[in-house]
Amino acid sequence: MKTLADDPGQLPRMMQRLALLVSLTLVVLAVIAALVLVQGIDRQIDDVTRTHEVRNHARELTLSLIDAESSELGYVLTGEQHYLEVYRRSTAAISTRAKSLTSLTKHDPEQSARLAAIVDDIDQRMVELKRTMDLAMAQRMPEARALLLSSASAGPMTPMRLALEQFIGDESQKLHERNQSIDLARLWLVGAIVAALAGAVALAFVLFTRAQRDVRMLAQNRRLLQSENEALEAHVRERTQAVEEAREHAERERQRVEALLQDTSHRIGNSLATVSSLLGLQLLRSESHEVKQALEAARSRVHAIASGHRRLRLGDDLETARADEFLEAVLQDMATTLCDADGVSLVGEFEPILISARDATTIGILVGELVTNALKHAFPAGRAGRILVWLKRDATGVPTLSVIDDGVGIEGSSQPGEGGLGSVIIKQLAYQFGGVPAYERRLEGGLKVVVPLPGIEQQQAPN
Structure with a gap:
C-alpha cells in the first residue's frame, strides 16, 4: 500500500x-x-x-x-x-x-x-x-x-x-x-x-x-525532457557511430585474420607441396622397388595433406568450413595431380555439413587415403572406371563417408582392409571421429568402404 x-x-x-x-x-x-x-x-x-x-x-x-x-x-x-x-x-x-x-x-x-x-x-x-x-x-x-x-x-x-x-x-x-x-x-x-x-x-x-x-511545470518538464531526449539522441548517435566504427574495424581485423589464415594455409600447403616434390625427385633417383613404393606412398600422403591445406576455406566465424566445398576442391586437385587417375573419373556427392576447421584437413587425408587405395588396387594396369565419394547423413542422421569403386575388387579369400599401411591410417583417422571403416564387396564388381563419422558434429564449432 x-x-x-x-x-x-x-x-x-x-x-x-x-x-x-x-x-x-x-x-x-x-x-x-x-x-x-x-x-x-x-x-x-x-x-x-x-x-x-x-x-x-x-x-x-x-x-x-x-x-x-x-x-x-x-x-x-x-x-x-x-x-x-x-x-x-x-x-x-x-x-x-x-x-x-x-x-x-x-x-x-x-x-x-x-x-x-x-x-x-x-x-x-x-x-x-x-x-x-x-x-x-x-x-x-x-x-x-x-x-x-x-x-x-x-x-x-x-x-x-x-x-x-x-x-x-x-x-x-x-x-x-x-x-x-x-x-x-x-x-x-x-x-x-x-x-x-x-x-x-x-x-x-x-x-x-x-x-x-x-x-507551467508541465511545459518546463516537457522542455527539459525534450532537451534530455536530444542529448540522449546525440549520445546514441555518437555511440552508434562508435559501434559502427568498431564493427568496421572488427570486420577489417576479421578479414585480415582470415587472409592471414588463408595465407598460412597456402604457405603450409606450398611447403608440403615442396616436400612432395622433393620426395618425387628422390623417387626418380632411387633404384630399389621397395624404396620407390615407400617414397610414392609418402609423396601421395604429403600431397593429400598439402591439397587439404591449400583448398581449405574457412567460414565467417573462422572456425568452421563446409564439407561439400572443401571435399569438392580436394577431389578436383586429386584428379588433376594423381598420375594413376588418367582413366578413372572421380565423382563427389556431399551434403553441406559444417565441420570444424581443425578436422577438415584430417577428413581430407582420410578421403585421400581411400581414393589412393582405390586407384592402387581397383584399377591395375591402366584399367578405366569410376570412383564415387559420398559424405551424407544416413537414416539415423549420422554423417557417413562412403567411397565406392567399380574396379576389380579384392581377389581370393583375403579380407578387405587388412595388411597395408593405408588401411591402418584409415582406421586411425576414422577412430578419431568415433567411427570404424566397413569394407563390402559389390556383386557387380568393385568395393565399397563406409566410414561413419559421428564425432564430426560433436567436435565442430558453433555456427
Whole structure:
C-alpha cells in the first residue's frame, strides 16, 4: 500500500480534489439557499396578499354593518323604500363577508376565535335589526321606533366596529412581525449565498492558480525532457557511430585474420607441396622397388595433406568450413595431380555439413587415403572406371563417408582392409571421429568402404 512518503505528489493531488469538492459543495449550498430565499419571498407575498384580503374584507364588513344600521334607522324614521334596498344589500354583504373572513383566518386559531366571537355578536345584532325591519315593513312604525330607540339598542354596532378595527390592527401587526422575521431570514440567506459564492470563487481561483502552475511545470518538464531526449539522441548517435566504427574495424581485423589464415594455409600447403616434390625427385633417383613404393606412398600422403591445406576455406566465424566445398576442391586437385587417375573419373556427392576447421584437413587425408587405395588396387594396369565419394547423413542422421569403386575388387579369400599401411591410417583417422571403416564387396564388381563419422558434429564449432 502506497503512503505519502512513497509518493510525494499524492498530497497536492489530494488537496486539489478536496478543494474542488469543497467548492462544489459551496456552490450547491448557495443554490439551495437561493431556492429557500425564493420560497420565502413567495410565502411573504402570499402572506401579504392574504393579510390584505383579510383587512379589506374586515373593512367591508364594517362598512356593511354601518350601512345596515343606517338603512334601518332611515327606513324606520322615513319609510322610504330606497333605505329598504340598502338594508337588504347590506345584510347580504354582511353574511358573505363574514364567511370569507372565517375562511381566510382558519389557519390562524387565535384570529379565527376572535372572529368567531365577532360574528356571533353580528348575528345577534342582525336578528335585532331584522325584528325592527319586520315591524316597520308591517306598518307598525310606533313599535318599530320604540324598539329602535330602546336603551338596549343604543349604539349597538360600535363594539363590533371596534372589535373589527382591533382585529384589523392585530392582523397588520402580525404581518409586520412576520415580515421582519422573513427579512432577517432573507438577510442571513443572502449572506450565506454571498459567503458560499465567495468561497467557491476563492477556491476556484486557487485551483486555477494551481492549474496554471502545473501547466507551467508541465511545459518546463516537457522542455527539459525534450532537451534530455536530444542529448540522449546525440549520445546514441555518437555511440552508434562508435559501434559502427568498431564493427568496421572488427570486420577489417576479421578479414585480415582470415587472409592471414588463408595465407598460412597456402604457405603450409606450398611447403608440403615442396616436400612432395622433393620426395618425387628422390623417387626418380632411387633404384630399389621397395624404396620407390615407400617414397610414392609418402609423396601421395604429403600431397593429400598439402591439397587439404591449400583448398581449405574457412567460414565467417573462422572456425568452421563446409564439407561439400572443401571435399569438392580436394577431389578436383586429386584428379588433376594423381598420375594413376588418367582413366578413372572421380565423382563427389556431399551434403553441406559444417565441420570444424581443425578436422577438415584430417577428413581430407582420410578421403585421400581411400581414393589412393582405390586407384592402387581397383584399377591395375591402366584399367578405366569410376570412383564415387559420398559424405551424407544416413537414416539415423549420422554423417557417413562412403567411397565406392567399380574396379576389380579384392581377389581370393583375403579380407578387405587388412595388411597395408593405408588401411591402418584409415582406421586411425576414422577412430578419431568415433567411427570404424566397413569394407563390402559389390556383386557387380568393385568395393565399397563406409566410414561413419559421428564425432564430426560433436567436435565442430558453433555456427
